[in-house]
Amino acid sequence: MNFYTLKWQDGTVLMMDQRKLPTQEIYNTYTRIEEVAEAIKTMVVRGAPAIGVAGAFGMALAAQNSQAGSLETFRQEMDQAADLLISQRPTAVNLPWAVRRVQNLLNQNNSLEVLKENILSEALNIFEEDVAMCEAMGKHGAQLIEEGKTYLTHCNAGALATAGQGTALSVFYEAAKEGKKFSVIASETRPFLQGARLTAWELEKNGIDVTLITDNMVAHLMKLGKIHGVVTGSDRIAANGDVANKIGTYGAALLAKAHKIPFYVVAPYSTVDFETPNGEAIPIEERPREEVIQFFGTASAPESIRVLNPAFDVTPAELIKAIVTERGIVHAPYKINLAQQLK
Numbered sequence: 001m002n003f004y005t006l007k008w009q010d011g012t013v014l015m016m017d018q019r020k021l022p023t024q025e026i027y028n029t030y031t032r033i034e035e036v037a038e039a040i041k042t043m044v045v046r047g048a049p050a051i052g053v054a055g056a057f058g059m060a061l062a063a064q065n066s067q068a069g070s071l072e073t074f075r076q077e078m079d080q081a082a083d084l085l086i087s088q089r090p091t092a093v094n095l096p097w098a099v100r101r102v103q104n105l106l107n108q109n110n111s112l113e114v115l116k117e118n119i120l121s122e123a124l125n126i127f128e129e130d131v132a133m134c135e136a137m138g139k140h141g142a143q144l145i146e147e148g149k150t151y152l153t154h155c156n157a158g159a160l161a162t163a164g165q166g167t168a169l170s171v172f173y174e175a176a177k178e179g180k181k182f183s184v185i186a187s188e189t190r191p192f193l194q195g196a197r198l199t200a201w202e203l204e205k206n207g208i209d210v211t212l213i214t215d216n217m218v219a220h221l222m223k224l225g226k227i228h229g230v231v232t233g234s235d236r237i238a239a240n241g242d243v244a245n246k247i248g249t250y251g252a253a254l255l256a257k258a259h260k261i262p263f264y265v266v267a268p269y270s271t272v273d274f275e276t277p278n279g280e281a282i283p284i285e286e287r288p289r290e291e292v293i294q295f296f297g298t299a300s301a302p303e304s305i306r307v308l309n310p311a312f313d314v315t316p317a318e319l320i321k322a323i324v325t326e327r328g329i330v331h332a333p334y335k336i337n338l339a340q341q342l343k
Ligand code: MRU
Pocket: 046, 047, 048, 049, 092, 154, 155, 156, 157, 158, 161, 162, 166, 167, 168, 194, 232, 233, 234, 235, 245, 246, 247, 311
């Protein structure tokens, strides 16, 4: 990858400000957990695995900055830090998954100093593991990519959404490395334009043949036979295989079914939530109305109009041809096969 999304450097967190893409590549430096929480909420960093890693780094900053003189006070501070981070975005399970993983270290009977060191190394482990998982998912998923075909992807499930080379987009990067010739269609992803601003930017930057469309062009292009498969990421996969992902994914999956086109989901095991039985139990984030009534600061609707802005939707398991994780390709019945693969 010829850029990075986030990293830990000399006791600080560096994150590319994704709100500024595609026109500016700017890195912000964060030294306090409150700043990281705000960056997650305002989408400086976004994408399920990336906000998980950012959450883990936020915990490491909180630990590093703590002035607590006793283990008890330190644990209280860290519990508050975890709550703050997790409350920023409700749908992607990777955020609580990573934060809880760091928080669990507080149960160890160690000195404050050792605990702080362990917290940082766990956050760094989460980062490194994400990099490795991305590559593994890409290698497994590349088998699904066929020579000469065109694949639709929605939102951004690429390097910008992870610490590594992405989930869905990693499949394209690995297929290209294998020498396969194929092309990608990125849907722009209203209202935040992750497809246009981020996916189009990173695929083009990395030499993948990509064409941008608006979201409402998908049905037409499928009917014309110009899309041969759909590959997306996920923010949370319920135990039964229902998949939450960026708003618009469900529509693309229904259209894929209507046109007999395979719909694939690519996500690491940190996205699978066995405690959520099905899609109905997945909390869907509602984002600010400004995202819908303004187009980059310029009014695009009456100021007083009533607005809905759900940021995610749920694609039922029966519409999904396969789920690719870092361990391989899983087919239905997902309830059994996801659990089996985890073992
Ligand atoms: O609101 P966002 O930009 O955080 O939504 C991101 C997505 O929906 C991605 O498709 C998902 O997180 C998978 S990222 C590897």
